[in-house]
Amino acid sequence: MAELNSDSGGSHKKGGKVKAKKQSTKVDMTPMVDLAFLLLTFFVLTSTFSKPKTMEITFPVPDDNPIEKDKNVMPVNGYTLLLTKDDRIFWYQGEFKDVPKNGLPATTLAELKFGEDLNKFLLDKNDKVEKEIKELKKRRLNKEINDSVYKSLAIKSKSDKLAPFFVLKADDKAVYRNLIDLIDEYNICNVGKYAVTDIMKSELELLTKATQQ
Amino acid sequence: MPKIKMPRHSPSLDMTPMVDLAFLLVTFFILTASFRSPEPIQVITPSSTSDKLMPENAVLITISPSGEVFYSVSGNEVRKKTLKRMASKYKINFTEKEVDEFGRMGSFGVSMQNLGKFINTEPQRRDKFPSKGIPMDSINNQLKDWIQYGWIEGMTKYKELKDEAESAGRAVKAEPLRFAIKADGNSNYIIVKEVIKCFTDLKIYRFNLLTNFEKGPND
Numbered sequence A: 001m002a003e004l005n006s007d008s009g010g011s012h013k014k015g016g017k018v019k020a021k022k023q024s025t026k027v028d029m030t031p032m033v034d035l036a037f038l039l040l041t042f043f044v045l046t047s048t049f050s051k052p053k054t055m056e057i058t059f060p061v062p063d064d065n066p067i068e069k070d071k072n073v074m075p076v077n078g079y080t081l082l083l084t085k086d087d088r089i090f091w092y093q094g095e096f097k098d099v100p101k102n103g104l105p106a107t108t109l110a111e112l113k114f115g116e117d118l119n120k121f122l123l124d125k126n127d128k129v130e131k132e133i134k135e136l137k138k139r140r141l142n143k144e145i146n147d148s149v150y151k152s153l154a155i156k157s158k159s160d161k162l163a164p165f166f167v168l169k170a171d172d173k174a175v176y177r178n179l180i181d182l183i184d185e186y187n188i189c190n191v192g193k194y195a196v197t198d199i200m201k202s203e204l205e206l207l208t209k210a211t212q213q
Numbered sequence B: 001m002p003k004i005k006m007p008r009h010s011p012s013l014d015m016t017p018m019v020d021l022a023f024l025l026v027t028f029f030i031l032t033a034s035f036r037s038p039e040p041i042q043v044i045t046p047s048s049t050s051d052k053l054m055p056e057n058a059v060l061i062t063i064s065p066s067g068e069v070f071y072s073v074s075g076n077e078v079r080k081k082t083l084k085r086m087a088s089k090y091k092i093n094f095t096e097k098e099v100d101e102f103g104r105m106g107s108f109g110v111s112m113q114n115l116g117k118f119i120n121t122e123p124q125r126r127d128k129f130p131s132k133g134i135p136m137d138s139i140n141n142q143l144k145d146w147i148q149y150g151w152i153e154g155m156t157k158y159k160e161l162k163d164e165a166e167s168a169g170r171a172v173k174a175e176p177l178r179f180a181i182k183a184d185g186n187s188n189y190i191i192v193k194e195v196i197k198c199f200t201d202l203k204i205y206r207f208n209l210l211t212n213f214e215k216g217p218n219d
Helices: A030-046 A116-125 A127-141 A147-158 A176-188 A201-212 B016-032 B076-090 B096-104 B112-119 B123-128 B142-167 B189-201
Strands: A053-058 A078-084 A088-093 A110-112 A165-170 A194-197 B058-063 B069-073 B178-183 B206-213
Touching (some): A078 A201, A110 A116, A116 A127, A116 A176, A127 A147, A176 A194, A176 B189, A176 B206, B058 B142, B058 B189, B069 B076, B069 B142, B076 B096
Parallel strands (some): A078 A165, A165 A194, B058 B178
Antiparallel strands (some): A053 B206, A078 A088
16 A cells, blocks of 8 residues: 555655545535525525415305396495496496386496596495494504404494495406406405396396497 | 734635525425416416415316416315316226326316327426317306316315314314416406306305405505
8 A cells, every 4th residue: 555655755764654644524515505505596586485365255146036036136225336348337326227116217327437436436435334444443553452353343344234235247348357456446445245246138238328328 | 023924814714604504595495385386378367455365275267368267176186086087977088197197287278078188298388288278168067067076076185184183183284175266357257257157056156366466555
């Protein structure tokens, strides 16, 4: 073995004792670090923390009786919003009437625009609930009530008998985004009572007429 | 004059803490990462102020802007069992390998008749596959069957997990199966309505509509 170590000539002089070369305990960590950072970058870039958000919605249980399907059971404080193409909304209040009935005129449609117009409309109709919710929020901020009490009181206020009821109907030309926008607007304006249902034939006729104007 | 000798520092520094940190982060990301299954279509969901999270365990219906309908259900095992049920109903045979591949697959939007071909397409090429959507007309409502079988299998799996956890005295981690609809903002409402009709026909009335989170004006 000593012959191989020809370069360490010094050891030959001292009685030919082979000294084991002292190796440094330090390992070159650069490749490992490279790899670690490569993996780190990969996982940072590919991982998605946020799960997609969703909006929960419950559809009304359809009426089994086909004769009663087209029957209108809207209360006076019920508003029907009709969605159609080009982001247009039309609305009417209460029961749908083809012809004047009980001294009340036949239903006519009024137009609403997305954005401030719709927001104002909903806040105006939902005034009472909105005020109550605001009051509740204030009380929660002042620590008068805790979160769970706030939630139950808010639900109670939203589902109040006198609170307005909104029905959402869309025709075949409407876009899905409009439906979401409208439901979202309901949520923003604290509307608790709303439903999405199918459009009636008579409503569709009126809506078609209104869009052509 | 004696010269002031500056202490000489070695240019190499101790990297141990940095490496420790790097590996800690790597481990963290590996453990938390959940890989998104590749989607055959790109869907831009409309935005809303709702901040509810997407349910873990769900039947997901994706609707493309042009109106094709895609289906997927969470859970490898559930997917396989759902496929087996569908195969026996439509009398189409799948090999064990194809069933396994289906278990790993994300959403798909082809009819039962074309499903074999779709499964045998390479995963990278699946987005090029001419997906025409799952048929859901009144004569051939495959979507409804998919939803129904996915529902049965998903709920069976949930009950299994629940019973297992309860008998072992652990807290139940599993969630019951939910139903989610991911539609593009520009897809026509009539398609969404038809999909919802498939659900309501099966007496499912509660859904999660996937949206993009957007901060509301009040908070």
